[in-house]
Structures are given as structure tokens and as C-alpha cells.
Amino acid sequence: MMDRAQVFYANLSRELTKRGLGNAAETLAKEFASRIPQPTPATSLVAARLPSNCPQCGAPVHVNDPHRIEAIECAYCGTLIQPQT
Secondary structure, eight states, X not given: OHHHHHHHHHHHHHHHHHTTOHHHHXXXXXXXXXXXXXXXXXXXXXXXXXXXXXXXXXXXOOOSOTTOOXXXXXXXXXXXXXXXX
């Protein structure tokens, strides 16, 4: 679960900054940075990638962020698709 928390925290912080909400990103960092350890190289955002096709039905996988570390559900057959390292 800590891996997901690290990625969620990084994504949230990046999105807040990208959308011009720097104060909110700073507040988030002050509150939670010490509670969430920095990701190790094995759990970094580039360590996992979603496949381009569903392993069950072969349907194309469409996501906005191909480096997303969370699993997604196939839009066609409902299979839970896990990121690959």
C-alpha cells in the first residue's frame, strides 16, 4: 500500500503545481512529506508500465498516463490489468 501512497502523493503534488496551485502543493508537502517515504528505484514511476493490450481479451488499453502504476479495469471485458515492470 505504501507504493501506491507514494505514487498518489507524487501525482497529486505534480498536478497541483501544474494547475497553478503551488500553495496547495506546499501545504500538502508540509503535512505529508515526512509521513510518506520517497520511492526507491524499484517503485519509481518509470519502474512499471501498463501493457498496450488487455492480457485477457486483447483489447487496446487507453490511458492518459502510460507510466501509471495503479491497476486499471479493461473497458471491454472488465479484467483488472496490472502494470508490468
